[in-house]
Amino acid sequence: MSTAPPATRCGAASPSDAPLRFAVLGAADIAWRRMLPAMTALPGTDVAVVASRRPEQAARFAERFGADTAPDYASALAHPGADAVYLPLPNALHAPWAERALEAGKHVLVEKPLATDATAVARLQQLARRRGLVLRESMMFVHHRQHAEVRRLVAEGVIGAPLSFSAAFTVPARPPGDIRLNAGLGGGALLDTAVYPVRAALMHLGSGLEVLGAALRHENGTDTGGSALLVSPEGVTAQLEWGFGRPYRCHYDIVGPSGELRVERAFTPPADHVPVLRHTMDGRTDGIRLRPHDQFQAVLAAFRAEVAGGRPDAADQATSLAQAQLIDRIRRLAHRV
Template identity: 50%
Template sequence: MTGTGTGTGTPVPGGTPVRLGVLGCAEIAWRKTLPALAGVPQLRLTAVASRDPERAARFGERFGAQPVTGYPALLERDDVDAVYLPLPAALHAPWVDRALRAGKHVLAEKPLATVEADARRLVALADSRGLVLAENYMFTLHSQHAQVRELIGSGLIGEPRLLSAAFAIPALPREDIRYRPDVGGGALADVGGYPLRAATLLLGDRLEVVGATLRRDPARGVDLGGTALLVTPDGVAAQLAFGMEHAYRCEYEVWGSAGRLRLDRAFTPPADHKPVLRIERGGEVQERLLAPDDHFEAALRAFADAVRTGTDSGLQGAAVLRQAALVQRVRDVARYLDVPN
């Protein structure tokens, strides 16, 4: 089996928790991912690694794991079946490679790699070793999107004609690593993947990128925002926007022949957030209150199930390759516009 990324190696027995190690004590691990582990008995945190011993110790004390100095030392441990990797984007590919070669299943933060060729190589490597390699677009597993897809499929808004999706955040402190090209910074890598992934989630996997723009800061060497236009073979379009120099926006809208669906907080809803789905149809407006959900917990559970039973997590294989191809295509076709100093 090659190129699918759905291998599972020797599955961890169904009743046994997957022993998880963390490569990199990042903020997202501290605030979101590791706290969510409490709701996932299929995973057990055993070790956390950092190049900074004090940082590893702080994480280990809070989350009940063995602190490890240096990433290679964690990969050598025999009490780690899988690793969670929240390192800066440019470090994903080399450390995913090393983890797979060490026989570990991998849940990597997005993007899995900064270029499509690396993503394809890593998926093939995981397949050849019988290991799970997942890219943590956790928002796709939030129950709100399944309900949106169900309503679209039911014909509630008629035939889809246009998806509009946006994810943008305010400007960050100048020293933030997302402004550093050497570690894979830039808006497309950091926030642009979300609306692109939403497009495949809602419109399917036959999307073509027909245009894009990227606003580039020549002084820092990264893109600060951008847009993309995609289309399906039957003419359904997706207009996407993203950036990190904007007022906050995190939403999508599906416009059909008979109505519209709009979802706010589409990509970053807190676990206790009750989503509001706005439906406009026949001149009437309805707001449906949806149940809260923890997509960090859902992603961890899906990853554990993939390791333990071979169940496709929805975050691996073809989904990884489609995403990498779309991001690469946006870069390739984009018109680059330099931001005035």
């Protein structure tokens, strides 16, 4: 992915002489391990201030990434050096704090999911449009180059017209007390892991997907896994699986009449991971090696380009909303097991 010039808020002058600086609300593990290192490494982005409900965590982040600390989230929003906000908060807090950030005149990058239901996603997107601000769901994997290569191969007909799609994202059991098991904070596997295969299906099969059936497993009041069968307007089926307490699986397959393409480490590849696309035809499997790609830097570059251009990516917004609508339908239609 090409990188755009450094940017400040829409309408700001001289974007070339100042990076896009973020207020970070929350000291989540994903921020520590991947997103903030990407912010400080990518030219044109930087960390201005960090706030956490645990002051010692904010101080730890600030020391590592050269940022200020704020005593609370509201103070971080008011930081004069912040042009944008990054939200790695628990799922149920995404919508309220994204709304406050937009009302404060900040561009917003939100960890997935953008909100816990499609109605809230639509409301936030409408607010961002009214305020002339960029709002993006940080679904990193869609920016990795390996998926563009898959789309190219499919378009060239290497497997023929797709007949079916399957995807799985499952992870080992979460430890007791893990925030992803807290239903009151928007926890559960549907919002934590199902969004990946759902988004992959949208990426390769397009809009108009319908949910034919689904099942959700619940334990102690929280959904911990499930599966769903979707179909595209062209009749391509998509079998999706997700959940906690299962072996680590992170892949998708596209099958056509003359072959199959399989992507391993589809959703969470490390920055130094060398992707190998598996192409199977006539009983023979060949590996297509690709270059490593940092998908965290890629999503930041896309976000920064939107801010610099003053034009939010309408296609990305539409897909984020379609993803939330499909998650809502799966939740509504699922058989509970």
